[in-house]
Amino acid sequence: MEGDPMTMSNFKPNARNSVVQRWLAAEERGELSLAERYLTALLALLPAVRPAEGFSDRVLNRLAEEAVASRRRRVPLELLAAMLFLGTGLALRLAPYWLTPLMSRVALPTWPARLWDAASGAGAALVELLEAAVGSLHLSQLILTSPQGMTFVAACIAVALISVRFLYALLERSSDDV
Amino acid sequence: MVEKYETPVYRLLLRLVRDPSRAEDLSQEAFIKAYRALRSYDPNRRFLSWIFKIAHNTAIDSMRRKQLDTVALETPGEELPGPIARTEDATVLAPDTVVQGRDLARDLTAAVAELDLHYRELVLLRFQEGLSYQEIVEVTGLAMGTVKTRLHRGRKQLADQLRMAGWAPAGETAPKPSEGK
Known part of the structure; x- marks a missing residue:
């Protein structure tokens, strides 16, 4: 720009061409673009600042300290988790030796007993489900060991694949329409 | 990353919080957060505006926690000589011009510090x-209209401050200069 405000020889604060006065005049006239340029040059006159020597080293040191502290916190937690896991495994393995004596000695209030009954019922239902699943496995074994069974299964798979492909194409087309 | 951007980040934070030690702490915090969040950096975006956003959020969080009051700008961590004093050919400048330059730097610093x-x-x-309007929107999270309005008001406030300090152009009704100028 003419009379670069950054040139020292132009810096005459009381003369008309000083950057601060040019800026103020441009603001007064409403010349936004010119005012912004002068203000940018004006703020370049602010005292330069920078952090104290060794700033980057302090940042790196802090990062390193945090990494070490994080590793230290992780070790006890991992150890605790491992011990809990082992302890639970041991307790389950030795349950016949300690669970029955404990149950006979401890008089449980009513609601845990009901909860236990419900859990037992759920367990029984799960067993029945598993038995049904095993039963169906026998059926599967029967099918898969006969040629007719294999043909039927292959035909079902083929129909399923074709249906999926058709459905996929339909969905793609409908999303394109959207 | 730190060496390249430490000055602009520190400079911005110093002028926001107006406390050199606090500005240094916040700058460190900002760089640590930036390091942790490096994976989320979008290369399509200018790195400077990305790190300014982190610095901005860090400063806002700090101010909310500490509710910093107006603090006079103390001597910063390391203040370099102003552009007037740094001129190599000082003989071009008359002594009164150098003094006037320092006066402007002082008044400008005070005017900026007093801005909302x-x-x-x-x-x-x-x-x-030198951020663009869009980059300022991304840094601050403000709407474009709000950015432009606040910039307009900020410029007006700064202009009023400098006029009150006696820097009005010739021909303007100069307000009473501040004492000691």
Whole structure:
């Protein structure tokens, strides 16, 4: 720009061409673009600042300290988790030796007993489900060991694949329409 | 990363919080957060505006926690000589011109420090750090209209401050200069 405000020889604060006065005049006239340029040059006159020597080293040191502290916190937690896991495994393995004596000695209030009954019922239902699943496995074994069974299964798979492909194409087309 | 951007980040934070030690702490915090969040950096975006956003959020969080009051700008961590004093050919400048230059730097610093915090940050981001309006929107999370309005008000406030300090152009009705000028 003419009379670069950054040139020292132009810096005459009381003369008309000083950057601060040019800026103020441009603001007064409403010349936004010119005012912004002068203000940018004006703020370049602010005292330069920078952090104290060794700033980057302090940042790196802090990062390193945090990494070490994080590793230290992780070790006890991992150890605790491992011990809990082992302890639970041991307790389950030795349950016949300690669970029955404990149950006979401890008089449980009513609601845990009901909860236990419900859990037992759920367990029984799960067993029945598993038995049904095993039963169906026998059926599967029967099918898969006969040629007719294999043909039927292959035909079902083929129909399923074709249906999926058709459905996929339909969905793609409908999303394109959207 | 730190060496390249430490000055602009520190400079912005110093002028926001107006406390050199606090500005240094916040700058460190900002760089640590930036390091942890490096994976989320979008290369399509200018790195400077990305790290300014982190610095901005860090400063806002700090101010909310500490509710910093107006603090006079103390001597910063390391203040370099101003552009007037740095001129190599000082013989070009008359002594009174050098003094006037220091007066302007002093009055300008005070005027910027006295700006409302919201205006100050936007004025610095736009006219000192050279961010575009869109980048300022991304840094501050403000709407474009709000950015432009606050910048307009910030400029007006700064202009009023400098006029009151006696820097009005010739021909303007100069307000009473501040004492000691």
